[in-house]
Amino acid sequence: MEPKNDKPDATESKVGDSKVVEPRAEEPTPGGPASREAQIVDAKIDRPKIVQPRIDRPTINERKFAKVSRRELLKVAPLLALGAFAIPRFQESLLKKGLGFSDWASALLFRRSHLAPTFADAQVTPFEKFPINGYDVDDPGVIFENWSLTVSGAVQKPGDYKLAQIQALPRIRQNTRHVCVEGWDVIGRFGGARLSDFLNMIGADTSARFLTVTCADDYYESLDMATALHPQTLLCYEMYDQPLTREHGAPLRLSVPTKIGYKQAKYLTDLKVTNVLEKAGYWEDQGYSSFYGL
Amino acid sequence: MSGAIVEIVRTKGEETETVGRAAYEHPLPVRLCHWVNTIALFVMVGSGLQIFRAFPSFGAKIPQKDLLNWPKSFAIGGWLGGALQWHLTFMWIYIATGLIYLVYQLFSGNYRQVLFTHRDIPGVWPMVKHYFFFGPKPEVREPYNPLQKHAYTTVIGLGVLSVLTGLAVWKPVQFSWLAWLMGGFHWARLWHFLVMWAMLAFVLGHLVMVLLHGWNNFVSMLTGWKKDPEY
Numbered sequence: 312m313e314p315k316n317d318k319p320d321a322t323e324s325k326v327g328d329s330k331v332v333e334p335r336a337e338e339p340t341p342g343g344p345a346s347r348e349a350q351i352v353d354a355k356i357d358r359p360k361i362v363q364p365r366i367d368r369p370t371i372n373e374r375k376f377a378k379v380s381r382r383e384l385l386k387v388a389p390l391l392a393l394g395a396f397a398i399p400r401f402q403e404s405l406l407k408k409g410l411g412f413s414d415w416a417s418a419l420l421f422r423r424s425h426l427a428p429t430f431a432d433a434q435v436t437p438f439e440k441f442p443i444n445g446y447d448v449d450d451p452g453v454i455f456e457n458w459s460l461t462v463s464g465a466v467q468k469p470g471d472y473k474l475a476q477i478q479a480l481p482r483i484r485q486n487t488r489h490v491c492v493e494g495w496d497v498i499g500r501f502g503g504a505r506l507s508d509f510l511n512m513i514g515a516d517t518s519a520r521f522l523t524v525t526c527a528d529d530y531y532e533s534l535d536m537a538t539a540l541h542p543q544t545l546l547c548y549e550m551y552d553q554p555l556t557r558e559h560g561a562p563l564r565l566s567v568p569t570k571i572g573y574k575q576a577k578y579l580t581d582l583k584v585t586n587v588l589e590k591a592g593y594w595e596d597q598g599y600s601s602f603y604g605l
Numbered sequence: 606m607s608g609a610i611v612e613i614v615r616t617k618g619e620e621t622e623t624v625g626r627a628a629y630e631h632p633l634p635v636r637l638c639h640w641v642n643t644i645a646l647f648v649m650v651g652s653g654l655q656i657f658r659a660f661p662s663f664g665a666k667i668p669q670k671d672l673l674n675w676p677k678s679f680a681i682g683g684w685l686g687g688a689l690q691w692h693l694t695f696m697w698i699y700i701a702t703g704l705i706y707l708v709y710q711l712f713s714g715n716y717r718q719v720l721f722t723h724r725d726i727p728g729v730w731p732m733v734k735h736y737f738f739f740g741p742k743p744e745v746r747e748p749y750n751p752l753q754k755h756a757y758t759t760v761i762g763l764g765v766l767s768v769l770t771g772l773a774v775w776k777p778v779q780f781s782w783l784a785w786l787m788g789g790f791h792w793a794r795l796w797h798f799l800v801m802w803a804m805l806a807f808v809l810g811h812l813v814m815v816l817l818h819g820w821n822n823f824v825s826m827l828t829g830w831k832k833d834p835e836y
Contacts, residue, residue, distance in 0.1 A: 370612045373624055376830075383828040386633050390640045393698075396648075406687075409694020420779045427778040428785075440667045488790065490777065493685065494660035495669075496790055569778050598686040600693065605778040 414602035421604050423541055427568035430486040436497045438551045441559070444491065444572065446593060449558040451528035451578050458562055464583035467514025474562050477546055480504035480512065484552065485543060487568035489575065490605055492594070501566040503547035507540045515584045523585060524565065527578035532592040534567065534574065535602065543568050546579075571603035610834070628836075630748045631829045632715060638706040639826055642764075645699035646808075648691055649767075650801060651681030655688030663795050696771065703764050718748055721758040725751035745835040753814075760807045763800055770797035 371379070395401045443449055459471035484502040510517060517540060523533045538544060547566035548555055555561040560577025567574050573594040591601040613625040631639075654675050661671045682688025710716040728751035734740025736752065743750070749757065773783040773793035787793040815823055825831035 368610055368612045370614045370621075370623075371627070373613050373615045376611075376613050376627065380824075380828040380830055383633070383830065387636050387640060387827060390637060390644070393641065393644050406690040406694050409697065410690050412697060413693040417776075420776065422779070425779060428781050436665070440665070442666050488777070490790070491660070491666075492689070494656065494794065495662075495666035497666060594686070598690060600689065605776055 410600055414600055417600075417602045417604045418535060418537070421535075421537055421569070423537055427487050427543055427605070430488070430498050432486065432500070434498055435486050435500050435551075441489075441497055441499055441550070442491075442495070443558045445528065445558070445577065446530055447528045451526075453527045453557070453562065453578055455562055458580075460563060460579060461581045462513050462583070463581070464585045465516035465519040466510075466584050469513070472513070474548065476512075477504050477509060477563065478548060480508045483543075483545055484549075485545075485568070487543065487566070489568075489572055491572040492599065492603070500551045501545060501547045502549035502552060503545035503563075503566060505542060506544045506546050506565075507542065509546055510539065510584070519584045520586050521584075521588050523583045523588070523590075524576050524579050525581040526576050527580050530576055530578075530593050531590060532565070532574055532576040533588055533590075533595075533601070534565075534570070538567060538569055538604065541567075541569055569605055571600075571605060573599065574603065610836075613832075625833050627830045627832050628748070628834045629829050630718075630825050630831045630834075632709075632713065633829065634705060634709040634713075635715065636826055636829060638702040638709070642699060642702040642706070645695045645702060646804065648681060648695040649699055650805065651679070652688040652691035652695070653801060655680035655682040656685060656692060657798070659685040663798075664791050696768075700768055703768065707761075719754060719757050719761075721751070721754040725754050729755070747836055748831070748834070756807060756810065760804065760811075763804050763807065767797065767800045767804065770800055773797075 396405055455474075459473050460477070461471050463469050481504065482502060483505055484500065486498060486500050488496050488498050490496040506522075510522075515522075517536060520536055521533050522536065522539045523531065525531045534544070545566040547560075547564050548562060550556070550559055555564060560579075563579045564577040565575050565579070573592065588601075590596055592599075595601045609628060611627050611629070612623050613627055615622045615624045655677075657673075658675050658677070658680060660666070660669070661673050661675060662669050663672065677683075680688065682691045710719065728743060731740055731743045732750050732752045735742050769783060770787060770793055772780050773787055774790070774797050777784045777790045777793070784790050784793045787796050821832040821834075
């Protein structure tokens, strides 16, 4: 508060005292040379120890203040609602809703025209250092001569497709980042056919919502249609310009640079176009995000 | 207007006696955002450390050297998938309280109480001297001293950074420009981690100061009213 407002007490201050601004230091002494004005003020208000600067301040009754304080405290009580997250009965469904909201927002953020960053050959992680991740076995023992991709669902030409038919589609090679949900990442070189070209070939109904795949190791995954149609989404049959090795998912895997690692399913055997997602994916069904777009 | 002084009076018959003073320092939106964000930050840190346990390192996967084997007991979620559920749920609460707070402060003008500006610079050194026991206590004229304003302004900035670095880690494709700004995906992840520690350093200092400044100070963040402020 500005000292110029402290009229009555300021008159009591000693001239030259640098602490004029702190009138509380100056207790009026009985019979002392206090000004008449100050005496009147002091008589009216029985001040105990603390002398306040005498300015017109709003006042509030002690009881009213306690009431106001209590009311204000109650106003912040709604934050206790967050405690619902600590109740085991609600926790699971609340977190599922939260994750669902994140997936919904992720789908909104996804732009089909927005390409994942691609990298120069020099930035690519050497093949030997590309981690091998599987949920079960590194090699489910696919017999390549008998292999085909079984297509079903909302497509005009369902049936079994040989690898040669997929390889006949324009080949795309790209250096993209593979990001694992654990937090590590690796830049790899992937080659294959655009999934969108393949969907075109099989006459898929691209207004359907999902595409699901199953794998030789019983792994299963799903993609939303927007991601399936993304120009960088590949039916991948080669890595580092060589045919896929068994531990990297031979003969055919997904390479989806706009999705998290667990969506890059290996050893594909079946592909289905559908509007109903019975199971989102192996890890998704354990509790991971269904959409997980990068 | 927050910070204005009100006198608390006691009436005995015709006598009116001043028994204290109080100032309304924290409007309701600020208090709500403060506490909800406190809980959200706690969950974000706890679940973030559980997520970190899945790959407790930075840079390339191979060769992986564990930087820090964070104990499970100081983590939330139990496993990576569980921690991600917490993290991806509470981040919305964290972001929402941050946005509501910023918008409220801006439009109410209440930011003037908190925002560190050039006018606060002259008061910094006297306050530092006082805090480190070699200077007198500077006169208190407003709710926050220059160092408090500096700390609060900085931590709001850290909050914004925590969201931006988090977005770069979560969506390195859609927000590839953010990841690029931070020096790439590896750096974004490291920044996200470092911003967390910076915020925890603030929290530690904040808690110490709250303890030192006593009950009235603590209560003011619950009721809005600071009893017997120093100004």
